[in-house]
Amino acid sequence: MSSFRCRKDQLLRVQGLIEVTPLTLVGDYSNHPYLQDLFLHKKIVQRRLQEVIPYNDCLYKHLQEFKYVVLLDTDEVIVPVEGTWVELIDTLNNTLGKKSSYVARNVYFLDSHLHEHSWFEKIPKYMHMLQHVYRAENYTKPGHFIKGFHDTDLVTALHNHFPYSCLGGCKHKEIDLELAHLQHYRADCVKGVKCDAMKVNSVMDSRVWNFKDELIERVERALADLGFVEDSLTNVIDCIVPAMSRRITLLVVIIVIVILNVTFQKMAITNSYNRHDTFRQILQMKVDPTEAKQNSLAVSLDKESNGNIPDYYFSEKNRNKKMPRFNNTCARFPDLFDLQFKNDLWQVQKTSNGTLMLFNAYWDERNGTKIRIVGMYDVHPTDAIYCQLWYPNSDKPVFVQSEAPFWMFYPGWGADKGYLIHPYLISCKAEMINGQIPTSVSLVEKECDNATNNLKVFRSQGEKNKNFVVCVKGLSFPFEDKTTRLAEWIEYLNILGAEKINFYEFKVHPNTKKLLEYYEAKGQIEVTPLTLVGDYSNHPYLQDQFLHKKILQRRLQEVIPYNDCLYKHLQEFKYVVLLDTDEVIVPAEDTWVELIATLNNTLGKRSSYIARNIYFLDSHLHEHSWFEGIPKYMHMLQHVYRAENYTKPGYFIKGFHDTDLVTALHNHFPYSCLGGCKHTSIDLELAHLQHYRADCVREIKCDAMKENSIMDTRVWNFKDELIGRVERALDDLGFAEDSFGLKIGGGGHVQRDHLFVTETKPPEFELSDQPLINDSDLETWQANDAVLLDRSSAVDIGYPKFPERFC
Template sequence: MSISIPFRTLETIPRRIEQSYEPDFNLTDEETLTRMEAEIPNVPVKFWRSVEKKLHIMQKGGNCAQMPNIFELAFNNLVWQQVKTSKGTFYLYSAYFDIRPLSPAPTLRILSMIEQVEPTVPTFCQIWFENSTKPVIANVSQYRILWNKAWGTGNKIHPFSIECEVPSVNNKTVVPVAVSVVENSCDKASNLVKVTHRTLEPGKKKSIAVCVKRMQFVHEEPVFKLIEFLELVRVLGAEKVYLYAYEPQPNPRVERILRYYEAQGLLEVSRVTMPASRPNSPILRHLFFEKHGTLVYIHQMVSICDCIYKSFYQHDLVALIDLDEVIIPENGLTWREIIKNVTNGTGYSAITFNNAYYPLNNPKPENWNPGFPAEFPMLNTVYRLANYSKPGDYVKPFLNTSDVLIAHSHLPLGCIGPGCRRKDVPVSAGTWHHYRTDLKGEMKNQPSSDNTTVADYSLWKWKDELVKRATRAAKDLGYL
């Protein structure tokens, strides 16, 4: 089956990476503000600049709830804004305005890490709107934990959505531009978080996005792995990839790839760090995660939910996969086609695919000469374990942005309404390909200890297009 990929011909790729991203430091004021927004994306930089000269009147009255200057904000580890309360510290990452049709009320959802398992301190949202000098004050209605406490409480910090219902303005639903969280309603805040609300362009249909919740490389340089992954999900039907990279990201060759795909519009990179006093130098952070394994999963919940929330209105489905994974339909179908086939128009919260392990260290078939570069790991790995993982236990999903509220790497944890609706896709229709070097710790997901392998060339249905694109990108970047 031929695959139509709109605006994705090779001719649309920037000719050379040098022509597409090298920064120019001779900037206008507008360009400076744009660069600032990229550096501190959770701060409403342009809104602040528009009211900077009248900050003294940006208040409720009588010095109540005065808007802070961005030079007064309490930043923590680059990407977090800090709120100290009488019962612990909050670290705010991002804020989203939820007016999805299924949402019971217009709600601000502020993604955060909190040094409490069950925060009880009453707090308030100071909500700011364009063309208004007075904030609207709303009670924090809920601390929604983004985690199952039964899985562990690692290192005394937990992910939450801090939620405030947003009152109407003159009987209209108005999108806020910023929000501050405070313990007392009239406090001058130490935080000012930009409210993100990405609407769909007129005439454009919602598309499929990919969420890569964590990128952290210390002991490897995954140049070809990253290129192959990005080109493959594009061929399968992803219009956008949201990738969360731990900062600092120490590899300049990887950074070059990220900027290359950002320049094309395929990739959006969000920088993440560990909040509070936890380490953020790459090697020490890696060792810290090895010692505090549960904390890895706790922390990445903010990235997962951030990706879902930013996709509310532009994407109807998001695939939660890592760089060593891909969901492959059978019969050469695209992602959109396989989802249409298996759902029959039913709006499931999650469409899940069972796991198939592809050991990267398996020998190649005899006389292996596939006619494409040996550096691309997925294309060059055709043996998988004969047994799929236990049905329903170990899956990867497409999530429906219309109702999902919370999700972890494999399934939704909470949805708007009575519950999350799940559709398990049979392996005859499609599987989750999982490429791993060491399977010792993974065999618990298998129905038995049998590690017999079989050849599976299902990914090769996209081989010609993938090889063309990945090779072109690697040459553009100077890596082939």
């Protein structure tokens, strides 16, 4: 069971029974799973405003295909007394005539009713509705919490419960209770309903049993298809319960089965459960992130975010605590739902001089103590701004005017166009109070402004007894599997002396994701989620196109992860090394440790030691046959021919940057350093930067570099150790011999040289200079209502067909 993945939604998609449309919150709200879930549970009015959109999207997508659209939550079913919806609609048409809507009265099947009887034999205990046949004796008031069948010939706008408008006016009619009603399965009544009588007075209503045998057979067949065998109740719970910690509220529900079990969203439950718990007990588990133990949620938040939300919001001791503020009108501590976000990870503060999009804040105690903040600004700021510093156990902020914001780019690089957003480092002097640093900081235009941002202050821990952390800008390989190349690269860097690699991740292939999770679990790497900020799409296709086509905009944004990585590891590592995954600084002998010792002894302390760039082009790879004893899939070990000539000094360089000195970093060199930047080139006899590319960078004339090549085998210094490490990692991941159905090649190695190099990219298209009008991760909100996703037709695998009359 441990290796089985829950894929119920995919099975139903293949059957053609459901269609799943991605959805995000729109506006300045976060779509991080925890915060999104809190929003949906706490901000009821805002949620109801937004959920109107998927209802009407569903209506118009199916306007010409279905006669009726039915809006249901996953705890509701319109159940006829007899027959199916087909017979019910025929009866309603014959008796009432054509109406815009036929609406069903609501009656509660409460969890308390479920305890009024023992389990019904011959019905699986996990089948909630079939086991749950006691309901409230009384219905809710007419018109309250109704659901219905809406005629697609007539309705033009829908609410959850009724149509807003119809062609010729809306004429909806209530369905007689002798024909059907809405069965509503809940833990408690909806707020506003007096529930005591409904809990106390119950009656048995077994109409759901009309299709009992067929329903049991279908569900058991589906679970069997998913890998569950007979008598596997605990397995069913193993798969389904982790996904039940939150129900999907904003969901376009396409109902084509009279009774459909609950559709779940994958998310790890924070409660533990006993395998012998009944499914009834498990269903009733309540998971409210704000009720989690102190700091437990913060750990989970950091795992799926960049960690910039203060722990304060999720601490149990702060739940009923009065929010700090300077006074009743000035500098209020932001409520969790006051925080505004851009593309989930970036906190937003709007000013009269533009909009700040903030990534993270850090404590820097070099040369005095300061708070450093990295973020993007949609203009070049003309004035300093203010930091509101929030200290533990203090009910008022400390106000500090920032130093002049530092632009982490150069004017000569063409970034002065008006529509661009710019990377900035903002610094505010800060002191410890009672031995404590600020726990969070808000940036505002004026001291007393109420902030819409509140950044957790990150303090790098450690005694700086580690040598090297490698920082990698946002990985974007959504369609190309880089698993073996990346495994070789990670293991080689680790051999050379990298004690941690901090990857920033846009979107990667599932196999590559598996590899990253493997190394993260081992503690060798750290993975930080990353999104494009601004009005750009983070849909995988568009994001990948943007990163390949909009070079200047990409370079402006990639400055942020480099500096985030610097400040997160400031006190732990002596050197930060910025590398792409096709680059390695390779010493002529030994490791980075010996190289740095030599450089310190000969050159003295410098802000950066810089390595010259040399190309190992793909054309060089074809100049020789495979080297025996080296797996063909090990790209660097097989690739030991390089260009004879180096690129010009200062071009495409990479280096070791001293964390005692650098304050702002570019990809290739530092922007600023304490006491001024003093970087020096590493002698070519000691080390160089090996750059593995298909071709030279666009700015370089490449013919000579392709034609004139020489052999350089310094990468073989640790050949045997590297081969052993990579093979062990791939075996641990299940990429063992014959695991891909491939033939065994020379030396007993799987012929992996053709693996992970195919691309399945969409057709390329030109991107304009203007940003796309998109804001959220799944990018379903578009200015022109265009559909992004290509929906292929469902595959028929022999499941029963249902009347295509209801959506």
